Amino acid sequence: MMTKLGFAAISLLMATAAHADTQELTVSMLLPGNIADHGFMEAGYNGLLQIQKDFEAKISYVDGIEPKPELLTAALRRMAADHPDLIIAHGGQNNKATEQVASEFPDIQFVVVQGNVTGPNLSSYEVLQEESAWLAGAAAGLLTQTDVVGHISGIRVTPGLKGRGGFYNGLMHTNPNAKFLTIFAGNQDDNQLSARVAQAEMDQGADYIFTMLNAGRQGATDAMRAKGAKQFGNVIDWTKVDPGVFAGSAIADVSIPSVEAVRDFTSGAWKPGIVKAIGLENPKAVSLVLGADVPADVKARIDDLRQQIVADQIDVSTEYEGPEMPL
Template sequence: MKRWSVMATVLVLVAALIAGCGANNGNGGNSGNGAANGGTDAGTNAGAGNGAAEEQKRIALVTPEKIGVNPFFTQMEEGLNKAAVEFNFEAKVIESADPSQVEQNLRAAVAEDYDLIITAAFSAVDALAKVAAENPDQPFAIVDSFVDAPNVRSIEFREHEAAYLLGAAAGLATKTNTVGAIVAMDVPLLGKYTSGFGQGLASVNPNAKFLVNYVGSFTDPAKAKELALLQSSQGADFIAGMSAVGDSGVFEAAKEKGFYTSGQDTDRTGEDPERIVLSQLKETDTVVYETAKDFTSGNFTYGGVNYGLKENGVGLTFVTAESSSPLSPFIGQENVDKLKKIRDDIVAGTIEVKNPLAQ
């Protein structure tokens, strides 16, 4: 009887061990119900089954608006997904319905013990500064803004370099010698766009007139369209969209009045190749991918980092990146070749593009 008792005890222990192992086969994280607007898993458990799930890093991306509204944030999600697969970490996107929810969603990500929390845009700056100060041991990163904190990597772009190319393109292509830009707001960050554009324009066409109007919002297509129509009436044959969601209004005006225009952040030329002839690119997918790569490989640093033409963080369609759209005759291959030379000179330092925000 004693022998059977020992065997029974062994069987119970083995069963308990098997049950315990089965219970640990999850992804090690919770569902994120504390987030103001929930979240979506991106690349969750990439590489699971390799026997090292407990060592897998976990990275969260907190966006200040819903994915799909602005290509800027959609690209970030794509970069995170790609990195999750390649570098074997668990990724999650927590979408905010609007910027007021960012602080709550950052706190939710902290509570869920994510190893790195990434957010973006100036609308998230105040929330991140507050949450980062309260959680000094938690690593954070912010894209397209700067937060002065010892546990935050601030990722900024040299937008003025790409804007220089766009301004040069406008200066080479214009037939009326009048070009314009519809800008979301008169704020320092967007001064990098208008200043860079103006420098590029003057470098190739010093006699060209540059019109600038401000919408007063990042989400007002109707006002942006009204201002684009105004610039068209003043003789502008190329009007750059620099108004975020408002750019759709600029595109509508271009279709109605026959002037040429450009988009921002992603390649918008496919929406109307006849009138949207260029796009100033901001490769947010690249910077999120590189940030995740640095973190998972142990090369992550805090403080400011920036991406320009040299790092392929910014660019211009047809010049630094291919497009599925045909090249517009208004721009022309001859001008593209000139712009590629200008791009190379900026990277080499032969051309210096002044940053209006530099001290």
């Protein structure tokens, strides 16, 4: 006898395969932040626009939701009430809320971008930003003059923790004697806060700082410019935006996972219960960009390390069990 789970899985597969014959695909996205943050949330929104263009989908989105589980859950329930074909929750902070709401709406398929949750109608798609973060840490270890390197992020979510861990282990690979300063300040979008914590790290000697921030990045950037410290950004190529401050950028194009999820969905290849990962083997998705003033020998060393990661000769650890700075 077939189980209820078996019926659900077959129903989902039939639904995805049948989309080639439907007139319009409906996709909704939850973005718990500002879609004009020049970072993670804007990249997610750009992915949604690409979905609209590539698949002629009818799209809708909700942004600006504070990343609290009860608020995310309520927003997802409102979206599910409209019965779109696919709901994409952008960001690992949506893990628990999406897992809950997906169980309440078994006939809707859900995807978490940069998530790690699965279910009978739920999968996660992620770009491995920890791999480009590892390379950024390795570069910082080669470039630092003070042997003090910092990291700043806002909320403590799985992708942020993995990125911090990747950066730290890359730093230790090239400069095991470096002092590492790290903080999760509690907010991705507060420029006054990010300026204050950047200043605190620089006061302890940090001359390179890896920032995993959204709209709050500018505060850290302004503080570092005034002090003469250098920054590694993430998500997009910040060396083009502000080459005077950014030594590099750990690119992880988080617009790609949602597009890949919809491509799988429309082709019938989408599967529930999996986490699909995209790493350095796809340089359009994951890469480290270094500024024009980074010495050629450092760039060559980083490229060699990149090749070793792709060849599985280096294991990119995301573990970090050291101290954190107090807020």
